[in-house]
Amino acid sequence: MFEIRIICDPTDADAITKGLAGTFTTSPPLRKPTRSGKRLRLYITADHHTGDDAYADAPPIVHELADLTDLISCYTDAGLLPPSSVEREFLLRRAALLDRMAIEEAAVSAPVAVEMAVETAEAAALTLSLFDRVKGWAGEHGPEDRLWARTSHRGYVRQEYAAWLQSTRP
Structure with missing residues (x-):
């Protein structure tokens, strides 16, 4: 930093x-x-934590959006609450998706659109961080690490998404 x-x-x-x-x-x-x-x-x-490292092996944004929709719709369609692990996966993947979209907006859009995309990504990252604090989740740098207060919780999302991708790949 x-x-x-x-x-x-x-x-x-x-x-x-x-x-x-x-x-x-x-x-x-x-x-x-x-x-x-x-x-x-x-x-x-x-x-220096850019999305390049965390999202290098991520599926295309449109596929991630479809997977996210499928992940949560099976529970909401049945009127069920998802288990905690599924809820975390949803929050993580949603935060990562919004972060990726903010990165893309920064490359092509007007400052107002970038600001809105960044604010939305940061809000989703904070939601994941708060969820992980309550559930006692601790990655390499846990959700309460001072690093995120100094930079952005989006870095926490990138760290956690990269770890999640690695754990889900054969």
């Missing part, structure tokens, strides 16, 4: 933030005007 400070033109701030978010796991930028007020200082915490 590292911190980045950028001084830039206010009109460039969104493009810079988008570019960094497409390369690193980043925190939302803290924006402060310079003393002159003509430029903008951006403070961003970044981590």
